[in-house]
Amino acid sequence: MxxxxxxxxxxxxxxxxxxxxxxxxxxxxxxxxxxxxxxxxxxxxxxxxxxxxxxxxxxxxxxxxxxxxxxxxxxxxxxxxxxxxxxxxxxxxxxxxxxxxxxxxxxxxxxxxxxxxxxxxxxxxxxxxxxxxxxxxxxxxxxxxxxxxxxxxxxxxxxxxxxxxxxxxxxxxxxxxxxxxxxxIVLDPVEYTFAIGTARQVRTGRDVGIISTGFMTERALDASAILATHGIAVGVLHSPSIKPFDDDAVAEFAASVDRVVVAENHVSSGGLASLVAETLFNRRIDKPLLRIGLPDRYIECGSVPTLQRRYGLTPEPIANAILDFCGGQGMSSVRLAVS
Missing domain, CATH: 3.40.50.970 (Thiamin diphosphate (ThDP)-binding fold, Pyr/PP domains)
Structure with a gap:
């Protein structure tokens, strides 16, 4: 220690x-x-x-x-x-x-x-x-x-x-x-109320919608602020309840944006991204979907900040991934430095 x-x-x-x-x-x-x-x-x-x-x-x-x-x-x-x-x-x-x-x-x-x-x-x-x-x-x-x-x-x-x-x-x-x-402290304790089975939108934006959970909601909000400076309006839906899952809120949010991104501090299969994909399929919502999470492998030892940057869990890599995702809108030439 x-x-x-x-x-x-x-x-x-x-x-x-x-x-x-x-x-x-x-x-x-x-x-x-x-x-x-x-x-x-x-x-x-x-x-x-x-x-x-x-x-x-x-x-x-x-x-x-x-x-x-x-x-x-x-x-x-x-x-x-x-x-x-x-x-x-x-x-x-x-x-x-x-x-x-x-x-x-x-x-x-x-x-x-x-x-x-x-x-x-x-x-x-x-x-x-x-x-x-x-x-x-x-x-x-x-x-x-x-x-x-x-x-x-x-x-x-x-x-x-x-x-x-x-x-x-x-x-x-x-x-x-x-x-x-x-x-x-990311969520205002006066305005925010946690409830089992409930997701809540914490930022509005129609170009891209990030559905996130855990500390990735903090990172999603920071990435959204970065992307706003490049003219991309990003909404964020925080989904702390993995089970029961608020598929109604996810479906409504996904239908309101052009592209959907899922961000989780977890492997990107079997968790939140899979839940979102299942929801979109079941509700017949056809939107481009980007998964931001950990790969299907064991992660090596190292410093936490270094590992989180390497595996794309910090705001700049998230913003860069979304810029690439929006490449068809002429955004792909923009790249952000990863500190």
Whole structure:
């Protein structure tokens, strides 16, 4: 671990770009608030309390916090047992460990039995540089195939805090991707309201429509601002609810733009892009479609900013991909420098 500004930079935590305010540990601090309000809420982790931001709850309620060690199947099984006794368990680990090691336990002990377990999954997609063993690049493709499981990919600190409260109120199993550490504020907490099964348009524009989820909505908004300077009007539809999926909002948004782009911090097959393609096919909406996401391969180790630029998850590569996509409109000669 490396020290910076007096804080430990943990796995999955990076220095976010300047220009947006941040909130420290929005998940853990919201869960701590919920713990004060509701005695049935308990916290669990698989030896990753600090690195999944559940430590504020742990410190406030040590008698309601359980560290099961490096045993993800036990984590889910214990959480399911606690849910059956009237508790509302929030279980945290890394997304790769929850999905690859405990998949059957999530499917059967939680979803099949419809027990009230909340799984909070750190290191989603390309948010760490530790290679294929720690990068959850296919997690919500796996999770959305489990019947009865809600799957959420929040954008920022605002949505993480709101989604944590919504999860606590929802009666049933939920899988949420986690952005941790100092998380930027992208969505206005006064104007924005998260709801399970709902997508929301956060920018208008008719030339191109970007449908995005997770932190890619922040990148989509930044890319849209860049493209506006080149005369391309880009709308952005934020879709944090992977399951249930708001296909009505997606169909309406896609019908209102000339071209559709899907941007996700995930492999570009099986996830959001596949959901959008299915929706357009089912609704008989014929629009050019560009997928921006990760390739079907394990990603190498390296610094997070370098990897995100290399694989096109930062604003300039996104803008360049859209410029190429709009090449038939005379835009293809414009290229943006990738810093």
């Amino acid at each position: 490396a020290e910076a500004r007096g804080k430990t930079l943990a796995m999955g935590q990076e220095e976010f770009r300047a220009g947006r305010p941040t909130v420290d540990a929005p998940f853990g601090n919201t869960l701590k608030e919920l713990g004060l309000e509701r005695s049935e809420i308990v916290g669990l982790t698989a030896d990753l309390g600090k690195y999944t931001d559940i430590h504020p709850f742990r410190d406030a309620f040590p008698d309601r916090f359980f560290n099961v060690g490096m045993a993800e199947q036990n984590l889910i099984a214990v959480a399911a047992g606690l849910a059956r006794t009237g508790h509302v368990p929030f279980a945290t680990t890394y997304g790769v460990f929850a999905t690859r090691r405990a998949y059957d336990f999530i499917a059967i002990a939680c979803a099949h039995s419809r027990v009230n377990v909340k799984i909070v999954a750190g290191l989603p997609g390309l948010t760490n540089g530790y290679g294929g063993t720690h990068q959850a690049i296919e997690d919500y493709a796996l999770m959305r195939m489990i019947p009865g499981l809600v799957v959420i990919d929040p954008c920022d600190a605002t949505e993480i805090a709101q989604a944590t409260r919504v999860m606590a109120d929802y009666d049933g199993p939920v899988y949420m991707r986690l952005l941790r550490g100092s998380v930027p």
